[in-house]
Amino acid sequence: MAPATPSPVSSAPTSVNTSPNDLDMSIDSRPQPSRRSRKKSKTRTALADAAAYLFETQGFDETTTVDIAERADVSQRTLFRHFATKESMLYGEMDETIDELRSALAERPPDEPPLAVVREAVVSLADNFERHRDRRLLQARLAATYPSVSAFSRATVQLGWEREIIDALSERLGVDPMHDPRPEIIAGATMSAIRVATRQWSFNGGQDDYITLIADALDALPALGAFERAS
Amino acid sequence: MAPATPSPVSSAPTSVNTSPNDLDMSIDSRPQPSRRSRKKSKTRTALADAAAYLFETQGFDETTTVDIAERADVSQRTLFRHFATKESMLYGEMDETIDELRSALAERPPDEPPLAVVREAVVSLADNFERHRDRRLLQARLAATYPSVSAFSRATVQLGWEREIIDALSERLGVDPMHDPRPEIIAGATMSAIRVATRQWSFNGGQDDYITLIADALDALPALGAFERAS
DNA sequence: TGACGAATGTCAGCCACTGACATATTGTTT
DNA sequence: AAACAATATGTCAGTGGCTGACATTCGTCA
Numbered sequence: 001m002a003p004a005t006p007s008p009v010s011s012a013p014t015s016v017n018t019s020p021n022d023l024d025m026s027i028d029s030r031p032q033p034s035r036r037s038r039k040k041s042k043t044r045t046a047l048a049d050a051a052a053y054l055f056e057t058q059g060f061d062e063t064t065t066v067d068i069a070e071r072a073d074v075s076q077r078t079l080f081r082h083f084a085t086k087e088s089m090l091y092g093e094m095d096e097t098i099d100e101l102r103s104a105l106a107e108r109p110p111d112e113p114p115l116a117v118v119r120e121a122v123v124s125l126a127d128n129f130e131r132h133r134d135r136r137l138l139q140a141r142l143a144a145t146y147p148s149v150s151a152f153s154r155a156t157v158q159l160g161w162e163r164e165i166i167d168a169l170s171e172r173l174g175v176d177p178m179h180d181p182r183p184e185i186i187a188g189a190t191m192s193a194i195r196v197a198t199r200q201w202s203f204n205g206g207q208d209d210y211i212t213l214i215a216d217a218l219d220a221l222p223a224l225g226a227f228e229r230a231s
Numbered sequence: 232m233a234p235a236t237p238s239p240v241s242s243a244p245t246s247v248n249t250s251p252n253d254l255d256m257s258i259d260s261r262p263q264p265s266r267r268s269r270k271k272s273k274t275r276t277a278l279a280d281a282a283a284y285l286f287e288t289q290g291f292d293e294t295t296t297v298d299i300a301e302r303a304d305v306s307q308r309t310l311f312r313h314f315a316t317k318e319s320m321l322y323g324e325m326d327e328t329i330d331e332l333r334s335a336l337a338e339r340p341p342d343e344p345p346l347a348v349v350r351e352a353v354v355s356l357a358d359n360f361e362r363h364r365d366r367r368l369l370q371a372r373l374a375a376t377y378p379s380v381s382a383f384s385r386a387t388v389q390l391g392w393e394r395e396i397i398d399a400l401s402e403r404l405g406v407d408p409m410h411d412p413r414p415e416i417i418a419g420a421t422m423s424a425i426r427v428a429t430r431q432w433s434f435n436g437g438q439d440d441y442i443t444l445i446a447d448a449l450d451a452l453p454a455l456g457a458f459e460r461a462s
Numbered sequence: 463t464g465a466c467g468a469a470t471g472t473c474a475g476c477c478a479c480t481g482a483c484a485t486a487t488t489g490t491t492t
Numbered sequence: 493a494a495a496c497a498a499t500a501t502g503t504c505a506g507t508g509g510c511t512g513a514c515a516t517t518c519g520t521c522a
Contacts, residue, residue, distance in 0.1 A: 036488055040500070065478065075502050080479060113459055151386030155378075159385065173459075178434070181427040181448040186455060188423025189416045196412040203409070217412040224417060225453035228344055228404075267468070267519050274469085295508065306471050311510060 044082045044092070046072040051089035056138060060090075060146040087152035090139055093132045098160050100128050105168035114169050114182075118190050119218045121168075126211045133206065140202030158195075162187040186221075193217035275313045275323070277303040282320035283369060291321075291377040318383035321370055324363045329391050331359050336399035345400050345413075349421050350449045352399075357442045364437065371433030389426075393418040417452075424448035 033041075050071035054063040065086055069076040083089045104121035112120070129136060143150040165187035170177040177183045197213035264272075281302035285294040296317055300307040314320045335352035343351070360367060374381040396418035401408040408414045428444035 034489080036499075039488090043500085064476090076478095077480090077503075078501055081500075084479090086478070115456060147386075151382060154390065155382030155385045177427075178431065181424050182451050182455065184427050185420045185423045185448070185451055188426075189420040189455070192416045192419025193412050195419075196408075196415050200409065217416070220413050220416055222456035224413065224420070224455065225344075225346060265520080270519085271469070296510085297508085307509095308472075308511085309470055312469075315510090317509070 043072070043074060043078070047074065047079055047082055048089055048092045051086075052135065052138060055090060055142060060086075060142050060149055085152070087149060088156070090135075090142065090149065091152070091157055093128075093135060094157055094160065097125065097128050097132070098164060100125055101161060101164050102168070105164060110172065114173065114186055115221050117169065117172070118165055118186060119215070119221070122190065122194065122218065123211060123215050129210055133210075136198070136210075137202055137206045140198050144199070144202065158191045161191060161194075165190060189221055189224075190218065193221065274303070274305060274309070278305065278310055278313055279320055279323040282317075283366065286321060286373060287369060291373050291380055316383070318380060319387070321366075321373065321380065322383070322388055324359075324366060325388055325391065328356065328359055328363070329395060331356055332392060333395050333399070336395060341403065345404065345417055346452050348400065348403070349396055349417060350446070350452075353421065353425065353449065354442060354446050360441055364441075367429070367441075368433055368437045371429050375430070375433065389422045392425075393422055396421060420452055420455075421449065424452065 047068060051063070051068045054067055054071060058067075065079055066076050068086075068089065069079040072079070079089075083092075088094075101121065104124045105117065108117045108121055139149070139153065143153050162184070166177050166183045169183040169186060170180070173183070175183065194214055194217070197210070197217040201208055201210045201213050278299060282294070282299045285298055285302060289298075296310055297307050299317075299320065300310045303310070310320075314323075319325075332352065335355045336348065339348045339352055370380070370384065374384050393415070397408050397414045400414040400417060401411070404414070406414065425445055425448070428441070428448040432439055432441045432444050
């Protein structure tokens, strides 16, 4: 029952989202985020890696949280101190990605039209997607197989993305998203486009260029009104 | 512990989705769907009513499935023979509604443009919404409060609607929804519009005209490309 | 009426997830 | 360095949604 085969425990200090006063806290020049923080990230990474490996090899439903905890050599209780749900172990990069999405949206020129803002911001996440390529492929594969994973993706991940898009667009355009449906419609349409692109990409084993697929799907947005039957 | 206060067990023979050869099976003129089927629907209705009452009065998370079963005077095991999940008890009309959506989509003229097809089909569900008005208000209220309800709505109910829209549009337009993202984008945008409208409606206690809110939100779809900052 | 099948009850159990408390490890202060 | 505070982890017992297996009751139909 020891961590054996893959899972090199690469220990890239992934963001830890639990207690507030973590990480650096010193100023400038690689602040070396305290031994405690490093250990914590290490545990978190070990858990996420163990989960990914077991999901990959056994399937999602077939893997219990006790399995994962044992493979990461921690207690089940500790697992649930790092991850709120079993599903969230598969989406450990979500917070980081959403932060990047928020920044990307904020950096767009103030007069850019909404659809372009979203398109360019999403496309600018290319290196994020590249960084988490394997994880994203696994997520897509599992979401296609396990309803609980698909549900989590829709109800948590995609909801998170939508919130950022709605916030950015409604502020940028000075409208109240409670009464003007357009920001949320654009957000929903965007997530649909990304979903289709991701499905295609995953279905082809990740061979196509992911960002191109996404960009092409997003380019369908402005012309929806002209979508007609091919006569 | 007895079913006392409201819950009139109205026994409208709601569709029962379990075994195939149920309901009428005779032909024409009020076929009186067999005592067994009637009892089954009655149990199902009693369960849904008990659930709605308890969700309403105590909250969703605060109600256990044992509570619901006791109030409907059946065993917990029987509850789970009628409803796959606790959440689905709140959305008992879903299958019926999706059937109506499918019909409404199919009845649209073949040359109507996609956005109009969806808009008119959804608007034609007005009487369905009216029929299930109270339930819909409860759903909206609970979805705003309980993440598990919101998650179910997004991951199951809205997914079901989207599937119908995607199927209808892709067939109607002769495109492959795996490669042409437009049907899914329209479906996603549509569900976003309905979500916003429902939120507004629920927020105002159901005073506004629900269908008008939905129609207005859907009317924003064709002009998304022209959505600009008000200068 | 008797036989068959469907709906229900009972019971035991799995598993995701949580609260409470004890312990250990790390960071900080004097 | 010793004492203290903070925090990460372990242990344990429990809740609650949900399921399989088996027995029993009830409706249907010949």
